[in-house]
Amino acid sequence: MNPPLGEFALIARYCSRTARSALLGVGDDAALLPVAPGHALAAACDMLVEGRHFFADVAPEALGHKALAVNLSDLAAMGARPRWALLALALPQADAAWLERLMAGFYALAARFGVELVGGDTTRGPRNLCVTVLGEAPAEQALRRDAARQGDDVWVSGALGGAALALRHALGEVRLDAAAAALARARLEWPQPRVELGLALRGLAHAAIDISDGLAADLGHILERSGVGATLEWARIPLEPALAGLDSPLALRCALAGGDDYELCFTAPAAHREAIAALATRLGLPLARIGRIEAAPGLRVLDAAGRALALPARGFDHFAQA
Ligand code: ADP
Ligand code: MG
Numbered sequence: 412m413n414p415p416l417g418e419f420a421l422i423a424r425y426c427s428r429t430a431r432s433a434l435l436g437v438g439d440d441a442a443l444l445p446v447a448p449g450h451a452l453a454a455a456c457d458m459l460v461e462g463r464h465f466f467a468d469v470a471p472e473a474l475g476h477k478a479l480a481v482n483l484s485d486l487a488a489m490g491a492r493p494r495w496a497l498l499a500l501a502l503p504q505a506d507a508a509w510l511e512r513l514m515a516g517f518y519a520l521a522a523r524f525g526v527e528l529v530g531g532d533t534t535r536g537p538r539n540l541c542v543t544v545l546g547e548a549p550a551e552q553a554l555r556r557d558a559a560r561q562g563d564d565v566w567v568s569g570a571l572g573g574a575a576l577a578l579r580h581a582l583g584e585v586r587l588d589a590a591a592a593a594l595a596r597a598r599l600e601w602p603q604p605r606v607e608l609g610l611a612l613r614g615l616a617h618a619a620i621d622i623s624d625g626l627a628a629d630l631g632h633i634l635e636r637s638g639v640g641a642t643l644e645w646a647r648i649p650l651e652p653a654l655a656g657l658d659s660p661l662a663l664r665c666a667l668a669g670g671d672d673y674e675l676c677f678t679a680p681a682a683h684r685e686a687i688a689a690l691a692t693r694l695g696l697p698l699a700r701i702g703r704i705e706a707a708p709g710l711r712v713l714d715a716a717g718r719a720l721a722l723p724a725r726g727f728d729h730f731a732q733a
Pocket of ligand 1: 422426427436437438439440441442497498499500528529530531532533
């Protein structure tokens, strides 16, 4: 039987890799971080709560990955280069094997993007992970929600609805075959933050947002903040393959109002269409042009015959849905 793992031993063992990019990393009262001249610090924080954002039996590697991934996705949506992360961790007990796997998932994703863990907090409590990420962007080039302009194209990366479909499958609301279920589940548990895309969109895109609460709600934030509206074509919206065969109200709900996709939605002038298509090829990431920004406020989604579809209820809202 191993002796119980104390707070400081836990931090030393699992959360204290050397951060070469920091002037001072884990171990003091605060980290000291050098920001590149002419750059703004982009800061974002997103929390994952057991029972709310993840199931108690989720694989710890996947949880460590996702806790960082959802945060890197926010930096991607700003066109910021991720540099550092802080991890606030509440755990009911210090389970060494579980922590080892959690941090393996976290560090593997961090290494992929050159992110270093420079601090955090560790406490006993209901299981909860709150990551803060810090990145850099030249201030005038950051991709903001309030920068969409009338006449811009609306684009989205990847495919939508997979994570929402996986959640419905897990809750027994839909039945998928094993292969489709595994693909959708990977979308829910191993989201891939579109960091390279966000960086490449500096200077090409006007506005951007990551899709964490469903395309309709998240594009809605761009529209509101930019004082514009948009019309999308349903047939152009890229669906997770397993959704394509399902009945269309469900596909609509998953793709437009499902959460957790972590793709980027962005607007860009038509003059940049070719450059964006070339970018999709370079990144090996599909980028679909799904509609247009217009002066008339609100969001419209048209079917193949040009009729407006009834939109599903808005995306996820923690307090609206009791
Ligand atoms: P303080 O009491 O000054 O807040 P702590 O004792 O909580 O300091 O933390 C000691 C050091 O360990 C700090 O540098 C803090 O940033 C770091 N730390 C604590 N928990 C974590 C964690 N889960 N991941 C990374 N660093 C952590
Ligand atoms: Mg502390």
